[in-house]
Amino acid sequence: MPQMQVPTAVTRTLTLAAATAALTLPTLVAHAEDAVQWRVEDGGNGHWYAARQYTPEEDPEGNDRWYLAKDICESLGGHLTTLTSSSESDFVWSTVVPTIPSQSGPGAGPMLGGWKIDGTWGWVTGETWSYTLWCGSEPTGDGPLLQIWTFGNPCWNDFPGNASRSYLIEWSADCNGDGIVDYGQILDGSFRDDDGNGVPDCCDEGSPCVSQGQSDIDLVDPKIALGGSFGIAITVDGRVITWGSDHVADVPEIIDPVAVAAGFGGHALALQADGTMVAWGANSYGQTNVPGGLDGVVAIEALSRGTLALRADGSVTGWGDDYWCGAGTTSLDFPSGVEISEINGGNAHWLYRRASDGHVIGRGCNFNGQWNVPGFAQPPVQFDASESWSCVLSPKGTLHAFGFSGFGRLDTPGGNDFTAMACGSYFGVGLRSSGVISHWGSNSQGQASTPTGAPGEFIHLVAAGDFAGAVRPDGTITLWGANGVGQAEFPAGERIRMGDVDCNGDGIADWREIIVDPTLDLDDDGTLDCCQCPGDFDGDGLVDAKDLGLMVSVWGTDGGEVPAADLDGDGDVRAGDLGLLLSLWGACDEPDCP
Structure with missing residues (x-):
C-alpha cells in the first residue's frame, strides 16, 4: 500500500x-x-x-x-x-x-x-x-x-x-470514471500512487488508467487455478482463497504464497516463497501427502489423483496415484537428465517445457497421443494438459489440440490472432487480440457462453471440468459454465494477484531466483540484494519524505517494523542513519544485477 x-x-x-x-x-x-x-x-x-x-x-x-x-x-x-x-x-x-x-x-x-x-x-x-x-x-x-x-x-x-x-x-473520488473509488484501488494495488497524494498517478499524469492488478507487478502471471469443481487463487493482499467444492474449503495456514494449483479430483496446492509447498483436499491416493523435507520447489501442478513438484535443479518429483498407463509407463513417470523449466498437469498425463530449447514434451499416459505436441507448434507460447487431451498456443498465434477427439475437443477455431487459451475436460477457449473469446468442444454446461470483451479487457483464461474464467488486468474475473457447487461464483470483493516482482528485469520472478540461489538475498527480506535501494523503505523507487517519516517512526530503536532504517548497522536508528538517508535522497539508481 x-x-x-x-x-x-x-x-x-x-x-x-x-x-x-x-x-x-x-x-x-x-x-x-x-x-x-x-x-x-x-x-x-x-x-x-x-x-x-x-x-x-x-x-x-x-x-x-x-x-x-x-x-x-x-x-x-x-x-x-x-x-x-x-x-x-x-x-x-x-x-x-x-x-x-x-x-x-x-x-x-x-x-x-x-x-x-x-x-x-x-x-x-x-x-x-x-x-x-x-x-x-x-x-x-x-x-x-x-x-x-x-x-x-x-x-x-x-x-x-x-x-x-x-x-x-x-x-x-473516481478520477478515471470506472465506478470504483480511487482510494480503494490504490490500497489494493490496482493503481500506483508514487507521490502518496491519494490520487492514482495515471490521473495526475492525464494518461489512461490501465490497472496492473498490483502496483509492484513486473511479470504478468495471474495467481489462479481451476479444478474439476472448484477454484483457488491468491488475492492481491496475499491470502489464498477457494470457492466451489467443499473438498478444499478448509484452507490451511499458508505463508507468502507465490503459486497455486488445482486437481481434477478435488485437491489443492500452494507454493510458498521459501520453496516449500502445502497440499489439502481429497487424499484418497495420498496426493496431499507432501514428502517431509521437500524444499527448493519452484513450480507445482496437480494431476487428477497425483501431485507434481518442479525443483530448483530442473528435476520433477511427484506422489499420489502412480496410474499404470501401459507400454512401460505410469502417470508419475519422470524424465532423467533433462532440465525442466515449466510443467502443466492433466488427468493422468502431464507436459513439461525443456529448458534447453523451450520445446514441450509429455509424460504419463499417452493412449490417445495427448502429449504429442505437433512439431510445427514448437516451442509453444502456452500449453495446457487436460483430460486425455492437450492444447497449445503456437508462436504464430494459432491454436492446436491433440489427444482424444470426442466432443469436438480437437476442432480448434482458425486464425492466428490468439493471445491466450485454456482447456477444460471436454472443451477449450481461446482469447483473440480483438477481445473475443472463442469456444470449441462441448457446450453441455454453457461453456460456449463466453463473455464479451473489448481489446485488452481480458488478458488470461483458465478452464477445468465444465467451467472457465476470463481474468481482467485489475484482477477481477468472469466465470461461466457449470455451477452446481458454486464453482462459477468468484468470491465478491476479491481480486486476484496478477503476477510477480522481477526487479532486475530478467524475465524470472524474484522469488524463484531466490529459491534457486539463496545467496541472491542474503538479508532474507524477499528482495534481490542487487535491486535494493538503501533508504527506500517503502519501495517506491525514491528516497524522500515518506522514507524520512518511516525512519522517524522508529527513532531510537533497533528499527522495529522498519529494520532497514538502521542504515549504518549499529543496532540503533539515530543521527548517523539520518545523515546516510539524506545523502541517498532522490531517485534510486537502476538495479545493478549480474
Whole structure:
C-alpha cells in the first residue's frame, strides 16, 4: 500500500522547524490501514473512511485545527467526511468513530466537513445540505464549523474550529470514471500512487488508467487455478482463497504464497516463497501427502489423483496415484537428465517445457497421443494438459489440440490472432487480440457462453471440468459454465494477484531466483540484494519524505517494523542513519544485477 506524505498545508500552518514537521508523517502512515469501506454490496456508497487524531507536534493553537484538517484530507486525495444520510451516519458512527481514542471536554468529537458560509450551512464537497443531525438546541452559533458530539449519541454541534483534536476523512473520488473509488484501488494495488497524494498517478499524469492488478507487478502471471469443481487463487493482499467444492474449503495456514494449483479430483496446492509447498483436499491416493523435507520447489501442478513438484535443479518429483498407463509407463513417470523449466498437469498425463530449447514434451499416459505436441507448434507460447487431451498456443498465434477427439475437443477455431487459451475436460477457449473469446468442444454446461470483451479487457483464461474464467488486468474475473457447487461464483470483493516482482528485469520472478540461489538475498527480506535501494523503505523507487517519516517512526530503536532504517548497522536508528538517508535522497539508481 502506498505510504502518505506530509502535505504542504501542514508545514505551512505549523510553526515547527521542517525537521520536526516530518514527525507528523508516521502518524498518518500508521493509520493508513485503519480505513474502512462502506461497501456497495452492503448498501453503501463504496467510499472509504478513516479517523485521524492530531499529534502534539501538529496541534496548533487558535482557530486553525478544522482548516488544517481540511488541508490534510485534501492533500491525501480525500476530504473531511460529509454525512448526507442517516445510513451513512450510522455506518460512520458504528465503524469509524470508535477507533478514536477516548476524549473528554467540550468539542471532543471528531470534525466533519460541514461549514457555514454567508450564513448558510453546506458541505465542503458541494453536496446538497439536506440531511442534518443537530443535537438538541444546536446549532447555537458557537462557530461556523461542524463536528460530531460523541457523548452518548451521534449528533452534531457547531464550534469555532479549535476545540476538537480529531477528524474524519472520506475518500470518494473516481478520477478515471470506472465506478470504483480511487482510494480503494490504490490500497489494493490496482493503481500506483508514487507521490502518496491519494490520487492514482495515471490521473495526475492525464494518461489512461490501465490497472496492473498490483502496483509492484513486473511479470504478468495471474495467481489462479481451476479444478474439476472448484477454484483457488491468491488475492492481491496475499491470502489464498477457494470457492466451489467443499473438498478444499478448509484452507490451511499458508505463508507468502507465490503459486497455486488445482486437481481434477478435488485437491489443492500452494507454493510458498521459501520453496516449500502445502497440499489439502481429497487424499484418497495420498496426493496431499507432501514428502517431509521437500524444499527448493519452484513450480507445482496437480494431476487428477497425483501431485507434481518442479525443483530448483530442473528435476520433477511427484506422489499420489502412480496410474499404470501401459507400454512401460505410469502417470508419475519422470524424465532423467533433462532440465525442466515449466510443467502443466492433466488427468493422468502431464507436459513439461525443456529448458534447453523451450520445446514441450509429455509424460504419463499417452493412449490417445495427448502429449504429442505437433512439431510445427514448437516451442509453444502456452500449453495446457487436460483430460486425455492437450492444447497449445503456437508462436504464430494459432491454436492446436491433440489427444482424444470426442466432443469436438480437437476442432480448434482458425486464425492466428490468439493471445491466450485454456482447456477444460471436454472443451477449450481461446482469447483473440480483438477481445473475443472463442469456444470449441462441448457446450453441455454453457461453456460456449463466453463473455464479451473489448481489446485488452481480458488478458488470461483458465478452464477445468465444465467451467472457465476470463481474468481482467485489475484482477477481477468472469466465470461461466457449470455451477452446481458454486464453482462459477468468484468470491465478491476479491481480486486476484496478477503476477510477480522481477526487479532486475530478467524475465524470472524474484522469488524463484531466490529459491534457486539463496545467496541472491542474503538479508532474507524477499528482495534481490542487487535491486535494493538503501533508504527506500517503502519501495517506491525514491528516497524522500515518506522514507524520512518511516525512519522517524522508529527513532531510537533497533528499527522495529522498519529494520532497514538502521542504515549504518549499529543496532540503533539515530543521527548517523539520518545523515546516510539524506545523502541517498532522490531517485534510486537502476538495479545493478549480474
